[in-house]
C-alpha cells in the first residue's frame with residue numbers, strides 16, 4: 001500500500017494504547033529483554049493521567065482539606081476564606097502536565113520501548129498491526145510474540161433524546177473545566193458522578209443535582225455506602241435523585257457566537273413515574289464507559305467491534321486460539337480501575353515472557369473478581385475490597401457480616417469531631433476468612449490494603465487476632481470488627 005513502511009522487524013511485542021495498562025505491559029516486557037513497540041494516538045499516560053484519576057482527585061483535594069480542618073476545633077477558626085478556584089485549576093493543569101506528555105514519555109524511552117505515534121489496527125494476519133501515523137503515513141508492524149490491546153474506554157452517552165445534541169460534559173470536559181458552573185446536573189451516581197458532583201459543589205457550584213437510575217448512589221457497593229454518601233451530600237446542599245432517569249434533554253441554540261451557552265433543561269422521571277424538569281448551566285454525563293474497540297480491527301479475529309475484549313485467566317483474548325493476542329486494562333472489562341489494569345499488565349507480561357511462579361505454574365490473574373480494591377474519593381470516602389455481602393451470598397458462600405462505626409475508635413476522635421462512617425467485614429464462616437471489607441469515613445483509603453492482604457492471603461481470623469493495630473489509629477476498627485464477630 002502507498003506510503004506504508006514495513007519496518008517492524010525485530011519487534012517481539014506490540015502494545016496498542018499507552019495508558020497505565022499499556023505502559024506497564026510494555027515496561028515489564030522490555031525489562032525482561034524483549035523488543036517492544038507501543039502505539040499511542042493521543043497522550044502517553046492515557047485517560048487516568050489527563051482526564052481521570054489525577055485531575056479528579058486534584059479537584060477534590062482542596063475541599064477535602066478544608067472540610068477536615070473544619071472538623072478540628074481550634075483549626076476550624078482559622079478557616080475563614082473560600083477556596084481559590086483559580087489556584088485549584090492551576091494546580092490541576094500542573095498535575096496533568098498542561099495536557100502534554102513530555103513528562104511521561106521518558107518512562108518508556110528509558111526502558112527501551114519504542115513509541116509509535118498513531119492509531120493502531122489489527123490487520124487479520126497473526127501478530128500484525130497497521131499504524132495510521134500521526135504525520136499521515138502508515139506503518140506495518142509485525143511482532144514475533146504478542147500483540148496487547150490496552151486501548152481503554154471513553155464515556156458512554158446514553159441514548160436519551162436530545163442529550164448528545166445538548167453537547168453535555170463528559171469526564172474530559174468536567175475534569176478539564178475552565179470555570180465552575182453555577183448549576184450542574186450530573187447524570188449517573190457511580191464513582192465518576194459522585195466524585196465530580198462533590199468536587200464542583202465544594203468549588204462553589206450553587207446547585208448540583210445527581211440523577212441516578214439505581215435505588216442508591218455507588219449502587220454496586222454495600223447498601224449503607226450509598227445511604228451514607230447521600231446523607232453527606234444532602235448535608236452540604238447537593239440534591240440526590242435516586243430511582244430517577246433522564247428521559248429528555250434540550251438546550252436551545254445560542255443566537256450569537258459570542259453569547260453564553262443557553263441553559264440545558266433535563267426532564268427526569270422518578271419513582272412512581274413522577275416527571276420533573278431540571279434546568280442547569282451544564283449537564284455532566286457519568287453513566288459508565290464504552291470500550292475503545294470500534295475501529296481496532298476486532299472483526300478480523302471474529303469479535304464484535306465496540307465490545308469489551310473477553311480474556312482468559314492469562315489475559316489472552318478468547319477469540320484467538322493461537323494465543324498471540326492479549327487485552328489488559330479497561331478494554332478487557334474486568335475491573336475499570338488503573339491499579340487493576342496495571343496488575344493485569346504485569347500478569348500478561350509475565351505470560352508473554354514465560355515467567356512462572358515458585359511452584360512452576362504460568363502467571364495468571366488471581367485478583368480480578370475476588371480481591372479488587374476500590375476507593376471512591378468522596379467525603380466520606382468509600383474504600384472496599386472483595387465481595388459485598390450480597391455478592392458473596394450470590395456466589396453461594398455461607399457468610400456473616402459484622403459492622404462497627406468507623407468513628408467509634410479513639411483514633412477517629414483525635415482526628416476531628418463528628419466522625420462518620422461504617423466499617424464492615426464479610427466473613428466466610430466455614431474457612432473463617434475475610435472475603436470482603438468496606439470502610440466508609442474520612443481518609444479510610446489507607447485502611448484498605450490490610451483488608452486486601454487478609455483476603456488475598458486467606459488469613460484466618462484466629463491469626464488476624466494477633467495483628468495488633470496501633471493506638472490511637474483508625475485501624476483499631478479491625479479489633480472492634482473481630483470482637484464483634486466473637487473473638
Ligand SMILES: Cc1cc2nc3c(=O)[nH]c(=O)nc-3n(C[C@H](O)[C@H](O)[C@H](O)COP(=O)(O)OP(=O)(O)OC[C@H]3O[C@@H](n4cnc5c(N)ncnc54)[C@H](O)[C@@H]3O)c2cc1C
Pocket residue numbers: 016017018019020021022039040041042043044045046047048049051052053054056057118119120121150151152153171175192292295296328329330331335336337338339340341
Ligand atoms: C473521572 C475519572 C476518574 C477516575 N478515577 C480513578 C481513580 O481514582 N482510581 C482508579 O483506579 N481509576 C480511576 N478511573 C479509571 C481509570 O482512569 C481507568 O481505569 C484507566 O485509565 C484505564 O487505563 P487503561 O490503560 O486501560 O486505558 P486508558 O487510560 O483509557 O488508556 C488507553 C490509551 O489507548 C489509546 N488508544 C486507544 N485506541 C487506540 C488505538 N487504536 N491506537 C493507539 N492508541 C489507542 C488512548 O489514546 C489512551 O491513551 C477514573 C476514570 C475517570 C473517567
Ligand SMILES: NC(=O)c1ccc[n+]([C@@H]2O[C@H](COP(=O)([O-])OP(=O)(O)OC[C@H]3O[C@@H](n4cnc5c(N)ncnc54)[C@H](O)[C@@H]3O)[C@@H](O)[C@H]2O)c1
Pocket residue numbers: 158160187188189190191192193195211212213214218219244245246286287288289335336337374375376377
Ligand atoms: N475513585 C475511583 O477509583 C474511580 C473514580 C471514577 C471512576 N472510576 C472507574 O470508572 C468507571 C466508570 O465510572 P462511572 O461512574 O462512569 O460508571 P459506573 O458504571 O460506576 O456508574 C454509572 C452510574 O450511572 C447510572 N446510570 C447509567 N445510565 C443512567 C441514566 N440514563 N440515568 C440515570 N442513571 C444512569 C448507573 O446506574 C450507574 O450507577 C467505574 O467503573 C470505576 O471503576 C473509578
